Amino acid sequence: MSEQTELRATDSEAIAIRLREELARRRISRQALADMAKISLSTLEKALSGSRPFTLATVVRIEDVLGSPLRQKASPATDRMLAPEDMGSYSRPAVRWIEGSYVTLRPAFSETGAIYVYRTEIFWDDTCGHLRFAESDRADSAFTQAGFVSMPNLSGHTYLVTSEAGQYRLVMLGRATRERRMFGLLTTLQVGSGSQLVPVACPIALVPAEQVTDARFGLLSQGGEGHEDYRQILDMATESDFCRWHR
Numbered sequence: 050m051s052e053q054t055e056l057r058a059t060d061s062e063a064i065a066i067r068l069r070e071e072l073a074r075r076r077i078s079r080q081a082l083a084d085m086a087k088i089s090l091s092t093l094e095k096a097l098s099g100s101r102p103f104t105l106a107t108v109v110r111i112e113d114v115l116g117s118p119l120r121q122k123a124s125p126a127t128d129r130m131l132a133p134e135d136m137g138s139y140s141r142p143a144v145r146w147i148e149g150s151y152v153t154l155r156p157a158f159s160e161t162g163a164i165y166v167y168r169t170e171i172f173w174d175d176t177c178g179h180l181r182f183a184e185s186d187r188a189d190s191a192f193t194q195a196g197f198v199s200m201p202n203l204s205g206h207t208y209l210v211t212s213e214a215g216q217y218r219l220v221m222l223g224r225a226t227r228e229r230r231m232f233g234l235l236t237t238l239q240v241g242s243g244s245q246l247v248p249v250a251c252p253i254a255l256v257p258a259e260q261v262t263d264a265r266f267g268l269l270s271q272g273g274e275g276h277e278d279y280r281q282i283l284d285m286a287t288e289s290d291f292c293r294w295h296r
Contacts, residue, residue, distance in 0.1 A: 055102040056103050062099060063121070069193065069195050073195065121176045129178040130178070136200070147225070148180070151171065152257075153256075158251075162270070166268075167186050167188075170183050171198060181195070181198060188267040188268055205223075205224055220253055228260065230254065252283060
């Protein structure tokens with residue numbers, strides 16, 4: 050294979066997800082990575098967004114800079130259709146319904162009454178053999194999350210898990226509604242006094258992107274355009290008993 054050969058779309062997408070995770074974990078900007086790998090920022094941006102596949106040469110340069118592989122050896126086809134036991138042993142056909150793009154809503158931590166809106170993609174990783182998720186369109190792009198999806202039959206819940214050097218962030222979602230909307234609870238860390246990080250939890254809602262006309266991403270202040278519609282959706286998390294608060 051020539052170094053300038055473009056990788057298959059599925060392989061390129063899997064590499065993009067792993068690379069986004071590495072950038073988030075190491076707190077490296079895309080511009081810094083492009084400079085270190087001696088590639089253009091435009092090339093990197095297009096490959097990460099999926100508008101153009103990675104080439105082998107680009108991947109090799111990035112792997113050399115990071116000191117870790119982005120390509121993984123493929124498992125047998127039969128294995129790639131079944132998630133690991135610790136993620137729920139779900140099969141690809143059984144979870145196709147959840148794959149897609151979602152408008153994600155949660156309360157803003159920085160402003161009372163405001164709603165924070167971003168995009169979450171849930172997709173099957175052919176190389177790893179399980180579902181993964183990746184966030185985008187976040188106003189605070191430095192904190193963009195990506196990770197794996199666990200769907201155990203025991204609880205019937207869906208878990209979006211970010212694991213970075215032993216640190217976890219968790220989204221726990223109840224069973225989807227007929228409209229494929231999912232509601233639940235987000236647990237993460239919030240910046241407190243000084244450099245202190247404080248555990249925080251809040252309701253969260255994932256709405257299929259095709260159900261949202263002219264989606265507005267970022268911080269929506271109370272009383273702003275679109276805020277009330279999003280608030281009504283987000284409030285269903287607690288009003289419909291998808292999650293509860295106890296003191």
